[in-house]
Amino acid sequence: MLTDIEISKQATLEPITAIGQKLRLKEDELVAFGPAKAKIKLSALNRLADSPKGKLIIVTAVTPTPFGEGKTVTTIGLTQSLQAIGKRVAACIRQPSMGPVFGVKGGAAGGGYAQVVPMEELNLHLTGDIHAVTAAHNLAAAALDSRLHHETRLGAKTFFDKTGLQALNIDPQQILWNRVMDHNDRALRQVTVGLGNNNGHAHESSFDITAASELMAILALSRSLADLRQRMGRIVLALDTSGQPVTTEMLGVAGAMTAVMAEAVQPTLMQTLSGAPALVHAGPFANIAHGNSSILADEIALRCADYVVTEAGFGSDMGFEKFCNIKVRESGDAPAAAVLVTTLKALKANSGLESELDISAPDTARLHTGYANLEWHINNVSQYGVPVVVAINRFPTDTDEELQWLKDKVKQSKAFGCEISEAFAKGADGGKALAQTVVAAAETESAFKFLYDTELPLEDKLNQLAQAGYGAAGVELSDKARAQLASLQALNLDKLPLCMAKTPMSISHDPKLKGVPGGFTIPVTELKLNAGAGFITVLMGAVMTMPGLGLKPAYLNIDVDADGNITGLF
Template sequence: MLSDIDISRRAELQPIEAIAQQFGILPSELIAYGAYKAKVNLDIKQRLADNRDGKLVIVTAVTPTPFGEGKTVTSIGLTQGLQAIGQRACACIRQPSMGPVFGIKGGAAGGGLAQVVPMESLNLHLTGDIHAVTSAHNLAAAAIDARLYHEHRLGAEAFAVQSGLTPLNIDASRIAWRRVVDQNERSLRHIRVGLGANVPNALGNGPEHDSGFDISAASELMAILALSRDLQDMRQRIGRIVLAHNTAGEVITAEDLGVAGAMTVIMSEAIAPTLMQTLSGAPCLIHAGPFANIAHGNSSIIADDIALKLADIVVTEGGFGSDMGFEKYCNIKARQAGKTPDAAVIVVTVKALKSHAEACQSDTSESAKLAAGFDNLRWHINNVAQYGVPVVVAINRFQSDTLEELTWLREQVMAQGVFGCEVCDAFTQGSQGAQALAEVVVQATEAPNQFRFLYPLEQSIEAKLMTIAEAGYGASGIQLSAKAQAQLVHLKRHGFEHLPICVAKTPLSISHDPKLKGVPKGFELPISELKVSAGAGFITALVGQVMTMPGLGIRPGYLNIDINQHNEIVGLA
């Protein structure tokens, strides 16, 4: 079989205007970026306001393994399969970060015959939204340090006279806003800024203080982009961002600093989703890219809103396993969007379950490993089912899977009381390989739906954390560090207790420990920090050793990427 990039390059693509027209988007509502991608103007929302909403399907997965479960392949394949059986379907996915593209994970366009194309365009820059997030975020960081410098240099009274601004009295030890870059760079996790005391002025480039970098996908601005309803909503959210604290311990927002308007201007074009196409010509809206291990892990509300007004069924996905992006979709995004899932699809592979059979010896039979690893899938089925939505399991077939394994797995899945289970061959067969799955998913969206949140917002922060730990992960309780306990008091004092919780933890285990495979039990969830994302509208709980800035591995993906003699990109996966 050809590589993903070769399949993408050989595909006969339709002009993006044709994809838009078939989907019901007017030429005046498009801003073309070349022949095969275009921004969709938000004016379309007003025109479609009276349209009935379609059904929403969220694709999630078992706990990730190094083999890759094919969640995006299944999402794109399902969209293509729905189109093939006569459904008006659209996929809504996140924009890939270049950190994983050049690191270990690779691109996020799907693969095989279930791709968004052209895949190199999706994986590299797209329409510049992540760059806009990066630039707006770093403007705020520069504004904080500039204000800190001038107030210290002049003193509060002289600063007020010369600038006409009210002094903010920023506490340099309590600046909450770090910098961001869209690459994996562990050496930037912790830095010190303002160095240069030997420069001929009293403060040099200071005052000196500790800072650091996160990856751009972890910026609160990325979460805001994904959760905003329109440009005015985004402007208000950016104004609420907590950037720092003053010497009296009070919060300083982007509005207080006077930088919120300029940040919004930088992101004013990023507010519009990008329209692309799958290999079968189905529409796909790409917008925002928050990671699910350190953010809420879902594409934008705006993209969903537009797609739901035009499609019978919209397929979106939550990052990583159901304990990550799916949980956060239900408890964060669904609350703000006012739209809950009509059905959920859990992606699993035979390989993944065998890798979760940690207790098995190396000489154990393959069937025994599959049976032992099934506990992980059973846990995810029960986890999704507790939200009250119909559950469909998609077995993403690998070439090494045997008929006996697939038959056994499907029988075991159906015994769990799910709505349906089908083998998906979208990777090798495209639309045809996902039609059986599509048929079952359509039926699931029409089944009774009793969606419920995991916790009410009225609960205390501690109670919400406990609920997520116990009901969301199967933990026996939580442990708050001394730092987290102090932050808890601060969050309550400033009125943030009503917000939902976004847990930042490893995606490689249901627990906080990536070494614990299968279904860990009897562990306590160690919460190291609590941070407010007031603009995005949630509290982030950092668990264990989770990093908000990934590092490059020993053999990064960029080693394979180059330009050949025909000026074509090679090695992009």
């Protein structure tokens, strides 16, 4: 079989205006970035405001494994299959970060014959949104350090006399805003800035990957440019010497940050291999952010299509939980159905059992034990009142006997249905049965509910989510986290949804705990306010917000030939 990039390069693309027409978008509502992609102007929403909304389908998965479950493949494949059975459909996915592209994961355009194309344009830069987020974030960091430098150098009175600005009295020990870049770089996890003469106020800082920036979360949760501007102004950059928040609005930088991101607020339109529309927008990770594409992309797609297929990052305990408890609170658009992706390999890997057999070989013991992980995720999705369809992403080495056993087992669970997907190898034809079952599930009456009430005391919310969302006995706050909790309560900023930052490799906080762990206590190391995004990030265990490059990173495979063709992306 051809590689993903070879399949992408051989594809015959439709003009991007023709893709827009499939969504009833007018040509003057698109801003073309070459022949294969275009920004969608938000003015389209004004024209479409009275159009009925289609049904939203959310794709999630079991606990991830190193073998890959094919969640994006299933998202794009399902979109193509819904189109093939005559449905007006669009996909909404996140923009890939170049951290994973050059690191370990590779591209995020799907794969095989279920791709968004051109895949190299999707995976590298796209229309520049992530760079805009990086620039706006770092502008705030530079403005904050500059203000601290000048106020410290001149003193409050002289600073006011020279600028007409009141001193903010920034506490250098309470700077909450670091810097970001869109690459994996462990050497930047802990840095000191401001060293040397006249280079600012020296203090400890760090870098996060851009996908972890609060601005990325804000981009995904904003409903308009005006909403983006308001959220920008609410960002808390530091505390002053009295313990009160110093915001971007107080610093006077929020407007400029919004200007940098004014075009980034527009979703990008692309297409799948079958010519189905795909809206690409925002790229927050699900282990350290909310892990979902933008509300604006969903809104446009829902006004233009009968079915919209979107994807949440990692397993149902990660992006799906945050989709429900964070994104749906902001958008008001609950999913009509969920698709839970699994594979035979994933169940065997999640069994926690050692075996001399290759993971692709039949292994009854590991498969049967690993099924508990799938059943947990089925029950987890079901508790939100969303009908769930299990999609078994088929690999060439899978046996009919093991696949049939799994289908029969799922029939005994709370799942609405179960279908085998062969979208990777067969494209639209490989997922028609899945598409039909998803349509049937989406027609059932929805009973969506949140997992917790945001008005609960913060520690009660933490315990409720830990118990209901992960099967934990509860949480244990570090001294640092407890002090931060007290500060949030004193500032009356604790009545917000929670964004749990944890490992994706286990339902728990510990990647070594496979299957369905229970009775564990979650260590909460830090609570981070994201006032602009409108949630509190809860860091659990040793989670990292800046990944590092491994021994053999993916960039070793990537090159450009003499004709400008990119090779090695996967």
